[in-house]
Amino acid sequence: DGGITQSPKYLFRKEGQNVTLSCEQNLNHDAMYWYRQDPGQGLRLIYYSQIVNDFQKGDIAEGYSVSREKKESFPLTVTSAQKNPTAFYLCASSSPPGQETEAFFGQGTRLTVV
Amino acid sequence: GENVEQHPSTLSVQEGDSAVIKCTYSDSASNYFPWYKQELGKRPQLIIDIRSNVGEKKDQRIAVTLNKTAKHFSLHITETQPEDSAVYFCAASNPSQELSFGAGTTVTVRA
Numbered sequence: 001d002g003g004i005t006q007s008p009k010y011l012f013r014k015e016g017q018n019v020t021l022s023c024e025q026n027l028n029h030d031a032m033y034w035y036r037q038d039p040g041q042g043l044r045l046i047y048y049s050q051i052v053n054d055f056q057k058g059d060i061a062e063g064y065s066v067s068r069e070k071k072e073s074f075p076l077t078v079t080s081a082q083k084n085p086t087a088f089y090l091c092a093s094s095s096p097p098g099q100e101t102e103a104f105f106g107q108g109t110r111l112t113v114v
Numbered sequence: 115g116e117n118v119e120q121h122p123s124t125l126s127v128q129e130g131d132s133a134v135i136k137c138t139y140s141d142s143a144s145n146y147f148p149w150y151k152q153e154l155g156k157r158p159q160l161i162i163d164i165r166s167n168v169g170e171k172k173d174q175r176i177a178v179t180l181n182k183t184a185k186h187f188s189l190h191i192t193e194t195q196p197e198d199s200a201v202y203f204c205a206a207s208n209p210s211q212e213l214s215f216g217a218g219t220t221v222t223v224r225a
Contacts, residue, residue: 045212048211056212058212058214090158102160105157
């Protein structure tokens with residue numbers, strides 16, 4: 001079954017701790033994205049990656065880090081430097097331009113800082 | 115980077131009426147404009163998209179228009195039904211595949 005999978009669905013973190021959100025896709029997509037969704041603010045781009053071993057900052061990258069060591073995986077680390085990390089995080093992937101460019105989303109991870 | 119603005123933030127329509135959502139973008143290099151629908155508790159899903167070489171695209175009750183000169187694009191839903199109630203997001207993608215979204219429009223269809 002092809003798709004994009006995020007885990008875990010719910011995550012609790014203590015203040016001052018780093019936490020890593022997983023995103024895996026088996027769609028053979030080159031591009032992957034991380035978004036943060038807060039009520040009334042839509043989907044804000046954190047990081048994106050066009051190809052393996054390369055990624056770019058989005059609009060709200062501060063306090064986050066990513067890696068793209070494999071085409072299938074694009075984990076997001078929420079560091080202790082992120083001032084307000086409680087949010088819903090969505091991962092997405094898409095094909096390169098010139099092909100079907102539809103972005104598919106994972107089911108999301110809801111992160112709560114306690 | 116790209117900046118996408120979306121209006122209105124909320125929209126309430128009577129069942130059977132039309133709904134229109136408008137977006138603007140800032141990067142003239144953007145060439146792909148998808149629209150996503152997100153139902154409560156679910157992931158966003160693509161409902162229609164348009165590329166910069168096309169001015170209008172229609173799929174049953176949904177249509178999208180694009181004005182490249184003005185950097186505007188719009189979503190039109192005709193004959194709205196209760197199941198159209200959701201949050202709708204516009205987005206713009208540039209050749210570097212930076213995919214940026216608007217803030218969303220919460221559409222409520224009144225029976």
